[in-house]
Amino acid sequence: MTQGTRLVVDAVTMRFGGLTAVDGVSFTAEPGDITAVIGPNGAGKTTLFNCITGFYRASSGRIMLGETALHRLPGHRIALAGVARTFQNIRLFGGMTCLENLLVAQHRRLMAASWFGIGAVLGLSRYPAAEREAVERARAWLEATDLLDRADDAAGSLPYGAQRRLEIARAMCTGPRLLCLDEPAAGLNPRESAALSQLVRAIRDGTAAGADPCSVLLIEHDMGVVMGISDKIVVLDHGARIAMGTPAEIRADPNVIAAYLGEDEPA
Numbered sequence: 001m002t003q004g005t006r007l008v009v010d011a012v013t014m015r016f017g018g019l020t021a022v023d024g025v026s027f028t029a030e031p032g033d034i035t036a037v038i039g040p041n042g043a044g045k046t047t048l049f050n051c052i053t054g055f056y057r058a059s060s061g062r063i064m065l066g067e068t069a070l071h072r073l074p075g076h077r078i079a080l081a082g083v084a085r086t087f088q089n090i091r092l093f094g095g096m097t098c099l100e101n102l103l104v105a106q107h108r109r110l111m112a113a114s115w116f117g118i119g120a121v122l123g124l125s126r127y128p129a130a131e132r133e134a135v136e137r138a139r140a141w142l143e144a145t146d147l148l149d150r151a152d153d154a155a156g157s158l159p160y161g162a163q164r165r166l167e168i169a170r171a172m173c174t175g176p177r178l179l180c181l182d183e184p185a186a187g188l189n190p191r192e193s194a195a196l197s198q199l200v201r202a203i204r205d206g207t208a209a210g211a212d213p214c215s216v217l218l219i220e221h222d223m224g225v226v227m228g229i230s231d232k233i234v235v236l237d238h239g240a241r242i243a244m245g246t247p248a249e250i251r252a253d254p255n256v257i258a259a260y261l262g263e264d265e266p267a
């Protein structure tokens with residue numbers, strides 16, 4: 001069993017014209033850890049996330065996932081390298097069922113098993129076995145996210161909190177080495193936030209859906225969730241890293257408290 005994969009973010013800078021949205025940020029997200037990136041509005045969190053997940057190419061710096069240089073890969077190769085993400089705004093196929101959403105997420109695996117259609121034409125395909133596995137994996141993640149009874153319902157008909165869990169299930173169906181969550185607790189009620197925290201811990205520890213442990217990186221404004229589940233917190237302000245440490249260290253850091261003055265104070 002793997003123990004997740006180390007993410008190294010090394011002096012990453014992202015400029016938009018004259019604006020430096022991320023300014024030489026470095027940190028490592030250790031295997032087996034939940035690492036949170038926090039900071040006031042406009043601090044550069046989403047931009048940094050977009051660099052890691054391949055939506056932007058960093059202006060400079062290195063991003064390594066294990067031995068893989070993510071910063072050198074085109075955006076569409078990042079998922080293949082083992083990075084899965086969820087979005088601030090939910091992006092599910094609303095008209096498809098929950099199960100179908102999780103099967104679509106596995107289409108690359110299924111295509112590979114059918115040798116991209118050629119094996120199927122020749123009757124040599126491993127597709128049926130792969131399809132069975134894909135359905136089993138999808139059902140395991142539906143169960144882990146408490147959505148098994150909604151498997152055949154349209155994703156768009158689910159309550160908001162359930163859609164957020166389905167997004168995580170979909171990301172996990174790709175078998176990632178690193179899961180990036182962009183404000184997963186946004187809009188959740190306290191009970192749903194608690195269930196989310198438990199799910200993210202289980203993903204980190206490899207106790208959900210029979211999957212291996214997975215490193216987790218999250219952006220989150222809900223300080224209850226951040227302080228409750230993070231092993232390490234990286235704090236950004238005006239694009240730069242101003243603090244890094246355990247939740248207890250971050251809570252007591254005067255730089256962090258100063259950065260948040262006028263915002264919601266952490267903890």
Ligand SMILES: Nc1ncnc2c1ncn2[C@@H]1O[C@H](COP(=O)(O)OP(=O)(O)OP(=O)(O)O)[C@@H](O)[C@H]1O
Nearest residue numbers: 016019020021039040041042043044045046047048
């Ligand atoms: N595509 C873009 N083009 C130009 N400027 C951008 C772009 N994306 C982000 N920015 C700017 O970069 C800075 C950092 O924004 P970013 O969205 O990364 O912050 P954030 O910490 O995620 O904020 P929030 O908590 O409000 O989501 C902001 O000044 C923003 O206006």
